[in-house]
Amino acid sequence: MIIYNFIFFVLMVFIGYAFYKKYSKAVKPFPKHWDQILIKEVEFYRQLSTSNQLRFQNRMMQFLSEIYIDSVEVELTELDEILIAASGVIPVFSFNDWHYTTLSSVIIYPNHFNEDFEFSHKSQSKRIAGVVGSGRLEGKMILSRKALHHGFKNDNDGRNTAIHEFVHLIDKMDDSVDGIPEILMKNPNVIPWLDLIHKEMKAISENDSKLRAYGATNQAEFFAVASEYFFESPERLQKNHPELYNAMSEKFKMK
Incomplete structure (x- = not known):
């Protein structure tokens, strides 16, 4: 039942994404209070010069105008969107005209999941933190919220699940x-x-x-x-x- 619910959700995401692309192509202004959130949460951004921080902000908003973000059984937060956009911008920040042409949407799960995309307490082997989809999930990325946030909380462990998955997308181009x-x-x-x-x-x-x-x-x-x-x-x-x-x-x- 869980896998059928997931397939139904993916179809809804696809419909939502199509609507989003049709009516939300304009790049929105960067919310001013996001600057302090980025300074607090994202080391890469914190180390940039003021001019490059402005460029990073613009790149984030361009990303968010092109990629649909949604969540499963957890409420999507402002910080989720900020960290996802930052994760997408960081690896390609030095490339001025970059678009993730093979990505349509990012789906946030509350925690790690298994090969059948199950994350309930009853499911076993919940060890996947992120994945770039293929087949029926082509063009989609699934991320564990726990892993997404952990990637930016610890700057000394060399781990960042979201950046890892965006690098797979770059590799896949x-x-x-x-x-x-x-x-x-x-x-x-x-x-x-x-x-x-x-x-x-x-x-x-x-x-x-x-x-x-x-x-x-x-x-x-x-x-x-x-x-x-x-x-x-x-x-x-x-x-x-x-x-x-x-x-x-x-x-x-x-x-």
Whole structure:
């Protein structure tokens, strides 16, 4: 029953999104009080110059004009929207004209969920914090609210679920989630990047890395895990993995 309810909800989200796109294309002004919320909650924003903070604000509002955000069995809050938009802007902040063309909506769940998108107390193996959809969920991202907020509460653990999932979207823009984000790199750089990925994944497997173990799952997860670390703790990544830091800086144009 839960899975059928979810499918029905997805259909409602799709209808709502179509309506939203038809009638809400205008970019709304940035709410002034959001500035203090961002300063308090988002380290990346806090470290920006005043001019770049203004640019970040504009990018957020552009994002919110293009992506429909909804929630399941939990009331969507202002902070949810702010953190989702910030998560989408951070990885592509250095790219002036960026749009998530493969994303239509973000759906917030109250907590982690399982492979059947169940999150009730009765469901087992509730271990998924976020996912970029495929198949019937193509164009949708599902995030645990608990994981979304945790990603911005702890700036020292190198974890941020929402950024992780947006990096998967970036990786997917060449139609393949494989850890080789062609939109961020030139072809001659592919082989050195793959060599570095495999070296770093081996180090994780041998417990000789500061990156979390999930990064050794496959190339795509390595890229997303490394990106979390890069945007959450760039100084630590530079200290502990200088070669990887330089490669990430080049790809995300953060040099």
